[in-house]
Amino acid sequence: MSGPVRAFPGAEALVRVHAASLPQPDQLAGPFVARLLVAALSPLPAPTVAAFAHAAGTRVRPGDDVASRPPGAPADADYLQGLPVAADDEPSGTPVAGLGRAVEEFSGESLAAVPAAGDWTGDRLVGLLGAVTGDGPVGVLASLATGELGAAAPAVADLDAGARPGPDWSVAHVVALWGRRDGPAGPLLAVADTYPQLGSPDLGPGLHLQPADRVAAALGHGGGIVLVGPDRRRAALAGAVEAAGLSSRWWDGPDRPQAP
Template sequence: MAFVPFTAVDLLLAEHAAALPQPDQLCGPFVARLAVSALTGAPVPDVTAFARAAGSAVLAQDVVSARPPTAPSRTDAWTGVGRAASAERAGTSAPGVGRAVEELSGGALAAVPATGTWSADRLRVLLDNVVGIPLLPIANVLTRWFVSSHTPAEDLEAFLETGDDSGLPRADWRVGHFVVLYGREDGPGGTLLAVADTYPQLGERGTHRQPLPWVAAALARRRRRAGGLVLVTPADRRGEAEAAVRAAGMRVEWWDNGTPDPGPAD
């Protein structure tokens, strides 16, 4: 049951460890910056620049429920970022994340959206289809469908062997969220996906493993709005990534995660 990393994982995890934690309400720009840094291997602008390019908006007050338990507030990246009139309008849209990736990579990277009717089988096929394409998937999820980031390792190993996820503990917190997927581990019974999250309080300094079916459920959200994947890949591989999405029965289009997209900040 060997771990299979996605592209540029060493660079991703080094930048991830240095950047934690995310600024409040800016998970989308935070993970977009991580992906661009890892895949270009070059210096990149700060999170504020990514937030402005993404058209992010923050509610200018402390929203404790938007952070995991015990995570302190961080607002140092808010200067120049748009303000939201309500909590429902705060955050970052999915197309905004894609725009920030492409603009702040100087066009070197493409952000390919994947959405539709998510299932474990379709997510597995999509991840199989992109083998050989250099990319990092950004996942726009509802975290209530994750297992706890502190699930004991022996329980996850048992899931890999048997595929039985019935006894796994539920999520630590419940928000709409962006994370980076950086690898997979396939066992006789199940598959785990490696997650680079945005707070050191989650998992092991912000990294944890999630059963693939639970990630599919977190993308589907099961109610109201769908989530999706942003496949960040070199611009000249855009067509291959789009073909992989369609071959998995998914759509190459942006989804509504509930946050308006006003376009980039002036």
């Protein structure tokens, strides 16, 4: 695709589906991104975000929480009807392993969802993404803490000059990574976010660039990434994760990022 970003193989389809799908429903960032990946990479039609939430085991919070959305994003709670509500003593959100199961189920088992967790650094993240995207289309779901990211709005020229304002908000969140740009201030990763308000002037609604080291720091709060590719590449994707010094395991703990 045109512009300042070198898109990962298959990312053109992801960006098209993303533009037609914004915004995410409240509390369903994880199911929203999982649906994007299936719609972009699978020959089967992707079901609704609510179907992904049910399949992944989402439990929602009762009531509205304005802080769970970025500034300017309106409430959109229609999808929450019929989803299980978290009890007072259990976490809300969507388990990432559940998102992986939903991706595989709704792709007719044509896609594999391979987790990557561990000690994240910018070099390790960039190296892993380069290794897995060199052999064909691979989607990347990232479960992270937005408080470590920069603001979405800066232009590419400002990022190249070293501008690092932000963050826009501070929650546990899920996004897709879809490309890379190598600039004078270091590698930038392209993010497909779940709200149109989080977009840069160069890329458009819901699309922005983040320094790789900031994305790595955001993953370091108990998060990780899920690589989504053809099932025949499952072992190769898992091997690339281990070769990068990370672990191909699902994560789930007290600080598990919850999809807002």
